[in-house]
Amino acid sequence: MTVWDRPEPPTRPVPLDRERIVAAAVALADEGGLEAVSLRKVAARLNAGPMRLYGYISTKQELFDLMVDEVYAEILPEEQPGDWREALSALAHRTRRAALRHEWLADLLGGRPTLGPNGLAVAETTLAALDGIADVDTGMRAVETLSAYFTGAIRREIANLRAERATGLSKRDWQHASGPHVTRMLATGRFPALAKAVYDGTDVDAEASFATGLDWVLDAVAAKLTRP
Amino acid sequence: MTVWDRPEPPTRPVPLDRERIVAAAVALADEGGLEAVSLRKVAARLNAGPMRLYGYISTKQELFDLMVDEVYAEILPEEQPGDWREALSALAHRTRRAALRHEWLADLLGGRPTLGPNGLAVAETTLAALDGIADVDTGMRAVETLSAYFTGAIRREIANLRAERATGLSKRDWQHASGPHVTRMLATGRFPALAKAVYDGTDVDAEASFATGLDWVLDAVAAKLTRP
DNA sequence: GAAGGGGAAATACAGTGTATCGACATGATG
DNA sequence: CATCATGTCGATACACTGTATTTCCCCTTC
Numbered sequence: 001m002t003v004w005d006r007p008e009p010p011t012r013p014v015p016l017d018r019e020r021i022v023a024a025a026v027a028l029a030d031e032g033g034l035e036a037v038s039l040r041k042v043a044a045r046l047n048a049g050p051m052r053l054y055g056y057i058s059t060k061q062e063l064f065d066l067m068v069d070e071v072y073a074e075i076l077p078e079e080q081p082g083d084w085r086e087a088l089s090a091l092a093h094r095t096r097r098a099a100l101r102h103e104w105l106a107d108l109l110g111g112r113p114t115l116g117p118n119g120l121a122v123a124e125t126t127l128a129a130l131d132g133i134a135d136v137d138t139g140m141r142a143v144e145t146l147s148a149y150f151t152g153a154i155r156r157e158i159a160n161l162r163a164e165r166a167t168g169l170s171k172r173d174w175q176h177a178s179g180p181h182v183t184r185m186l187a188t189g190r191f192p193a194l195a196k197a198v199y200d201g202t203d204v205d206a207e208a209s210f211a212t213g214l215d216w217v218l219d220a221v222a223a224k225l226t227r228p
Numbered sequence: 229m230t231v232w233d234r235p236e237p238p239t240r241p242v243p244l245d246r247e248r249i250v251a252a253a254v255a256l257a258d259e260g261g262l263e264a265v266s267l268r269k270v271a272a273r274l275n276a277g278p279m280r281l282y283g284y285i286s287t288k289q290e291l292f293d294l295m296v297d298e299v300y301a302e303i304l305p306e307e308q309p310g311d312w313r314e315a316l317s318a319l320a321h322r323t324r325r326a327a328l329r330h331e332w333l334a335d336l337l338g339g340r341p342t343l344g345p346n347g348l349a350v351a352e353t354t355l356a357a358l359d360g361i362a363d364v365d366t367g368m369r370a371v372e373t374l375s376a377y378f379t380g381a382i383r384r385e386i387a388n389l390r391a392e393r394a395t396g397l398s399k400r401d402w403q404h405a406s407g408p409h410v411t412r413m414l415a416t417g418r419f420p421a422l423a424k425a426v427y428d429g430t431d432v433d434a435e436a437s438f439a440t441g442l443d444w445v446l447d448a449v450a451a452k453l454t455r456p
Numbered sequence: 457g458a459a460g461g462g463g464a465a466a467t468a469c470a471g472t473g474t475a476t477c478g479a480c481a482t483g484a485t486g
Numbered sequence: 487c488a489t490c491a492t493g494t495c496g497a498t499a500c501a502c503t504g505t506a507t508t509t510c511c512c513c514t515t516c
Contacts (some may be wrong), residue, residue: 012512013464038503049465051505060504107339110383113391115410120419127421136428145441148380149373155338156376163341182343191348193355200364213373220448266472277496279474288473 069116
């Protein structure tokens with residue numbers, strides 16, 4: 001019996017771990033959004049059967065949790081600046097940039113408590129930045145308020161970005177010329193304040209808007225820190 | 229040929245409109261969350277075939293948009309108080325309470341631009357509250373900042389609420405005693421600031437936390453309004 | 457060599473959003 | 487009154503989803 005007659009030994013299944021799985025899922029989501037992530041496609045990308053993933057996660061939600069924590073690794077700053085304000089500001093901006101790299105993050109942000117190692121690490125360094133500056137309670141309140149702000153702001157920014165992309169219109173064009181529905185509504189005169197805002201408002205770019213809102217919130221935090 | 233032999237005339241299809249459809253969808257979502265909303269189930273609740281809905285909406289996303297706008301009708305205040313600060317605060321609290329009544333709103337909040345009639349009406353009254361107090365640009369920035377805050381805060385609150393419900397543990401219990409994963413992580417000593425926050429922090433109820441964060445942001449807005 | 461165990465894969469199921477198509481009640485027209 | 491066009495509704499179909507269950511086969515251990 002020659003070599004040719006003997007069948008090749010069966011290919012061992014490719015080794016798997018959460019890291020690989022999450023990487024595949026993130027890649028899929030980066031390319032086609034969250035809805036492009038299906039267990040079948042993730043598994044296929046790893047040359048594995050779908051059910052194999054259930055050894056590493058027990059539900060699709062858990063895969064999302066892992067994906068979010070993976071991105072928190074990008075958000076975690078390598079070294080902390082001394083100033084608490086810089087630290088918090090950096091956290092906000094890093095989160096925003098991460099969401100711009102992985103737009104699907106906006107869909108998940110704030111959706112579930114972040115209990116993964118990187119999420120906890122981010123929480124740690126954030127709270128640590130306020131250590132000694134404020135008592136525990138005001139510190140927590142500050143972090144919560146700030147993160148509520150940038151979570152919401154990021155979500156809105158991504159939402160607008162998608163809307164512009166979908167209609168093919170820049171925000172300015174959309175407001176001024178085309179955007180049939182909104183234009184028609186504004187023309188009814190039932191929304192004078194809104195109309196004024198839309199037509200008289202100077203359009204600032206998203207980053208600047210994010211930054212000024214952030215500054216306001218940081219100002220508020222600063223005011224509470226100094227006065228216990 | 230008697231009456232009994234003749235078949236009854238065919239039952240006319242039940243009349244339908246967006247209002248009925250949205251009401252059915254909202255009811256479904258209130259009972260079982262957003263994932264309980266399927267076009268088939270919505271249609272079934274209206275004694276109609278699934279495909280019939282496509283005369284009124286062209287995609288499931290649009291149904292969600294209509295649902296959100298429906299809730300904005302609850303958020304819209306009946307009469308506006310004079311003070312801008314009261315007005316903005318009321319908007320935030322009304323949105324929060326709406327989300328507590330319809331928890332699925334948290335999943336949709338900030339996810340897409342709100343262009344429905346009620347959403348626009350809310351935007352209108354909100355901007356109107358700042359009319360004369362601030363120039364257009366700072367007014368918009370104020371509204372955006374504030375709504376980013378409460379959007380994020382509401383999402384987190386609902387997320388925590390669900391997590392507590394799922395584990396059957398109150399936040400306090402979860403942090404202190406059981407919650408194996410978090411407890412173990414904190415015990416490693418790698419998260420000292422976080423551990424201090426968890427163990428030394430006094431737990432305030434969600435509404436109070438929401439309100440203080442809101443006050444901070446409103447303070448910040450007030451500071452920017454007075455000083456142009 | 458035989459038996460057992462464990463993990464991967466195949467199959468199965470109930471459900472999803474949406475496209476397509478056939479039938480049929482209705483209103484217009486002869 | 488008969489016929490035809492029209493438009494709408496429902497049935498069917500399709501590709502896909504998350505997940506439970508079953509089947510199978512390789513490796514280890516006697």
